[in-house]
Amino acid sequence: DQQVKQNSPSLSVQEGRISILNCDYTNSMFDYFLWYKKYPAEGPTFLISISSIKDKNEDGRFTVFLNKSAKHLSLHIVPSQPGDSAVYFCAASTHQGGSEKLVFGKGTKLTVNP
Amino acid sequence: DSGVTQTPKHLITATGQRVTLRCSPRSGDLSVYWYQQSLDQGLQFLIQYYNGEERAKGNILERFSAQQFPDLHSELNLSSLELGDSALYFCASSPGRVTDTQYFGPGTRLTVL
Numbered sequence: 531d532q533q534v535k536q537n538s539p540s541l542s543v544q545e546g547r548i549s550i551l552n553c554d555y556t557n558s559m560f561d562y563f564l565w566y567k568k569y570p571a572e573g574p575t576f577l578i579s580i581s582s583i584k585d586k587n588e589d590g591r592f593t594v595f596l597n598k599s600a601k602h603l604s605l606h607i608v609p610s611q612p613g614d615s616a617v618y619f620c621a622a623s624t625h626q627g628g629s630e631k632l633v634f635g636k637g638t639k640l641t642v643n644p
Numbered sequence: 645d646s647g648v649t650q651t652p653k654h655l656i657t658a659t660g661q662r663v664t665l666r667c668s669p670r671s672g673d674l675s676v677y678w679y680q681q682s683l684d685q686g687l688q689f690l691i692q693y694y695n696g697e698e699r700a701k702g703n704i705l706e707r708f709s710a711q712q713f714p715d716l717h718s719e720l721n722l723s724s725l726e727l728g729d730s731a732l733y734f735c736a737s738s739p740g741r742v743t744d745t746q747y748f749g750p751g752t753r754l755t756v757l
Contacts (some may be wrong), residue, residue: 556651634686
């Protein structure tokens with residue numbers, strides 16, 4: 531049973547336009563959400579996070595939106611750059627019990643075309 | 645460079661064998677996490693250690709075990725290997741507080757033939 535779902539395996543956008551990556555989750559106990567970016571032959575790199583008490587978090591070109599009622603979050607990249615081409619993983623965790631284990635989606639491969 | 649190192653980078657072995665993957669966390673980090681990424685799968689959490697003690701367990705097989713040593717490096721032992729164990733194995737580390745970011749190493753690619 532996949533608790534974190536990224537239904538789009540891939541996304542292609544033009545440089546300068548907006549990239550929107552989507553993520554759905556099923557476990558209502560999740561209270562912290564993260565996006566990681568992964569280049570080939572490297573480990574995932576933390577990008578941005580959001581607590582369940584917020585509905586938006588912004589960091590430069592990256593904004594994460596959280597819709598708790600829909601159990602949905604999205605990552606917006608504006609403007610998209612060719613260097614943003616990577617696999618993006620959505621992850622979620624619950625901080626109850628002091629455990630920080632992350633539950634990851636399968637990833638969305640973003641290609642930004644020059 | 646995340647500061648987390650993993651060795652070896654690649655490992656090729658045969659079914660039934662046993663291997664050990666090694667992880668050195670970032671300086672000062674007390675928590676180490678192990679994840680498995682199989683083909684077309686997201687990262688699956690295996691196990692977490694904090695300052696030498698097991699803190700959380702995921703879907704780790706009984707054939708797999710891990711430990712964290714006094715110098716805080718960690719090893720993941722995989723035994724009686726099967727073809728399906730072929731995957732990327734990532735280690736991550738964090739200072740250990742619940743809201744701390746996990747920093748990932750470059751991974752070890754295990755191929756079981």
